[in-house]
Amino acid sequence: MNIDTRKRELVKELSPMLEKSSLLSKIWIISLISIILVGLYAFILQLSNGHEVTGMRDNVVWGIYIVNFIFFVCLSYSGAFIAGVLHFFETPLKNSIARIVEITTVLSLIIGPVFILLCIGRLDRLYYLFLYPRIQSPISWDIIAILTDLIGCFVYLYLTFIPDLAILRDASKENAEVPKWRKKMYKFLAIGYQDTPTQHERLHKIIRIMSVMIIAMAIVAYSVLAWIFSLTVQPGWNSSIFAPYFIISGLYSGIAVIIIAMYIIRKFYKLEKYITKIHFFAGGVILLIFSLLYGYFTFSEYFSRWFSHKKHDVDLLNTLFSRYFWQFIFANYFGILMPIAILFFKKLRTVKLVTIAAIISVLGIWLNKYLIVVPTLETPYLPIQDTRAEFVHYSATWVEYSLSLTGIAAFCLFFTLILKFVPAIPMSGIIDLEKRKQLKRKKDNQLATEL
Amino acid sequence: MKSNLFKYTKITAFLAVLLFSINSNAQEKDASNYDMSFEFKTIKQDDNSRLLEANFNGKNIEDRKDIIPMFNAEIKFFNVLNEEEVLLGTAKTSKEGIAQFTLPENQKYLTDENGNINLIARFEGNDAVAESSAEIIVKNIKLALNLEEIDSVKTVLVTAFTFDESGTEIPLEETDVIIYVQGMFSKMKIAEGTISEGAFEFEMPTDLPGDSNGNLTVFSIIEGNEQYGTVIQKKNIKWGVFQKQIKENQNTLWSSAAPVWMYVVLTILLVGVWANYIYTIINLFKIKKEGQDIELETES
CATH class of the missing domain: 2.60.40.1940 (Immunoglobulin-like)
Known part of the structure; x- marks a missing residue:
């Protein structure tokens, strides 16, 4: 196999997705930008009028912003975890999904913390957090963990991009259709990578170390996020299993989002050759394992609260089974049992059904996070003086929904734009795999000749 | 717990109504489930006044743990000697079923030849709850x-x-x-x-x-x-030897600094992670340098 020829072939095969701007993709991008613009208006409204325009009040100081924050940050940590595992163990499925996982990780880690900023009533005092940090506060730990993890994930994403950027740089040299700025960008970001044995070895060594590091960082950061809740004495939050519970639920949602992203990218970019049914089948099996684990943790969490008969825990469970009855049923019964029912049977693990199971899982997890945050704040230890219904109970306003949708739209928009710059399938990974196969064949032939 | 409290308040209120009601058959039927218990004690206090205290409760016949205090029942306190009965005072039971009456230091009591004071606390009863009384004999x-x-x-x-x-x-x-x-x-x-x-x-x-x-x-x-x-x-x-607590509480919400171990662990973690970032960047520069060398070689 001539490597240069193969690289050119891959660029030819995968580069149309970088250049093509179909009508559909244009409509897609315009729709996303429109949602973001509405969100921007909602943000200006919130900035000028304060939290009055949201459903957050004295009692329920956290609403769907914090739910989105947990969801996106968990998604990112699970992405980092999965990306690290894929690279470290050199799994055969790595090539097709690694890039999707890495982009998901970084984007969700950029978007997630923005929601925390939306929760802060006085954004003008944000710098106080850095001027007067309290190291003993889990919130400070979370800021440190998120910032460190964000940098780590950026570096990791960039490292995995380098070989492909080098391929694209070489391929775009002779291609007049590629704009000048893009050529310059490829050249700058490829940092002179020529895929020499020394460069290859060096790069893969640091990617390997980073992959181990981001697995560890993801676990630490996940736990810190859970501790923001579990280190308080609030009913529903004060739990010793919250950290592993968050890790499991994060991985569950992460795998589900990756399956959904795989489905969309496969369909939109026609990548059936690379993202095959086997990927969905394997994804379905992993999702099944995590849905069982997640279901077990959810059951343990609520069962111990129910059995303890502690007054405030019982009050919380009463709220969950009265005011939030259907949400609770959807999040913790339908959202867990339905994916299990679909994925349990081998025959049902088709591309579409696995994706549907993943969508149900994502919705269930989001709702589960909502039920962790809001009902607890609605059942405080001390009653507040002004007990107007809107002060005690929380319901999100259009501003909050709009900004939440903006987060999702921004995630999709950045994903789309990144895929316009680098292919969804890492070309260098395919070449490496083919090289290894060729080497193995050579060795086998040599062995056969010797025998 | 919430439901017990609810039950408690309800039955207490019910017994209070019952106490002053005359024509209520249904209430009488329910009161029959309770045995009335009447306790009486006296405490001579540090100012030499004497406290008379009666404790009036209803105990469920079937569930002895179910004790309901009698609320607002009028208790009369007497000093008795032979047939002579002197009313010392009256008091109404509180929500806890306790009636208290304090006699001053200079209170004159009827005493027998041994100096014993015979005291009686009495609830005179109504149509719903029967008369109850308790007696104690104390020496001053x-x-x-x-x-x-x-x-x-x-x-x-x-x-x-x-x-x-x-x-x-x-x-x-x-x-x-x-x-x-x-x-x-x-x-x-x-x-x-x-x-x-x-x-x-x-x-x-x-x-x-x-x-x-x-x-x-x-x-x-x-x-x-x-x-x-x-x-x-x-x-x-003034015999106390009060000393101000000099030991500071460790790691409280209001501590100005975190515990030392927290700084140490955080520093180790961050140094470990950032050292790896620096190592990665150094390697990236080496990759870049090698790439530049190859480019120069190709050009020359």
Whole structure:
């Protein structure tokens, strides 16, 4: 196999997705930008009028912003975890999904913390957090963990991009259709990578170390996020299993989002050759394992609260089974049992059904996070003086929904734009795999000749 | 718990209504499930006044743990001698089912030839709840508490006397007494002893902290004695050795700094992670340098 020829072939095969701007993709991008613009208006409204325009009040100081924050940050940590595992163990499925996982990780880690900023009533005092940090506060730990993890994930994403950027740089040299700025960008970001044995070895060594590091960082950061809740004495939050519970639920949602992203990218970019049914089948099996684990943790969490008969825990469970009855049923019964029912049977693990199971899982997890945050704040230890219904109970306003949708739209928009710059399938990974196969064949032939 | 409280309030209110109702068959039927319990005690307080206390409850016949206090029941307190009955006062039961009445120090009592005072607490009953009463017989005693430093020894001196018909003091014999000091929430027992020949002496510990000014409140109490009831005496004295707490609480919400181990762990973690980032960047520069060298070679 001539490597240069193969690289050119891959660029030819995968580069149309970088250049093509179909009508559909244009409509897609315009729709996303429109949602973001509405969100921007909602943000200006919130900035000028304060939290009055949201459903957050004295009692329920956290609403769907914090739910989105947990969801996106968990998604990112699970992405980092999965990306690290894929690279470290050199799994055969790595090539097709690694890039999707890495982009998901970084984007969700950029978007997630923005929601925390939306929760802060006085954004003008944000710098106080850095001027007067309290190291003993889990919130400070979370800021440190998120910032460190964000940098780590950026570096990791960039490292995995380098070989492909080098391929694209070489391929775009002779291609007049590629704009000048893009050529310059490829050249700058490829940092002179020529895929020499020394460069290859060096790069893969640091990617390997980073992959181990981001697995560890993801676990630490996940736990810190859970501790923001579990280190308080609030009913529903004060739990010793919250950290592993968050890790499991994060991985569950992460795998589900990756399956959904795989489905969309496969369909939109026609990548059936690379993202095959086997990927969905394997994804379905992993999702099944995590849905069982997640279901077990959810059951343990609520069962111990129910059995303890502690007054405030019982009050919380009463709220969950009265005011939030259907949400609770959807999040913790339908959202867990339905994916299990679909994925349990081998025959049902088709591309579409696995994706549907993943969508149900994502919705269930989001709702589960909502039920962790809001009902607890609605059942405080001390009653507040002004007990107007809107002060005690929380319901999100259009501003909050709009900004939440903006987060999702921004995630999709950045994903789309990144895929316009680098292919969804890492070309260098395919070449490496083919090289290894060729080497193995050579060795086998040599062995056969010797025998 | 919430439902129990609800039940508690409901039944208490129900019994209160029941107490003053005349024509209610259904209520009478429910009250029959409860046995009425009436307890009576007297406490001679440190100012020599006498507290009369009656405790009036309804106990469920089937579930003995279900005790409902009688609320707003009028209790009459009497001093009795033979056929003569003197009303001392009346009091209504509180939400806890307790009625209290205090007799002043100079209260004159009817006493028998041995100096015994016969006291009766009585609920006269109505259509729903039957009459209940309880009786106690106590002797009036004089309990004195003296706190003195004798040869630099902080000494607690308790003296106790009863009186005969002519008012002569008779020293108490073989009567248990307990010495307490007042704590923040309750009394702390520091000695137990027996009054003999009308006196009990006890050496006070020298390491009790007291309040912020070093003041101690010392109690001598004869508790629930068959003959005398409960008798209390107390005195304040500056015998405490208060010392400001010099040990700072570790890691509180209001601590200005986190515990040292937290800084150490955080530093190790961050140094470990950032060292790896730096290592990665150094390697990226090496990759870049090699790429530049190859480019230069190709150009030349």
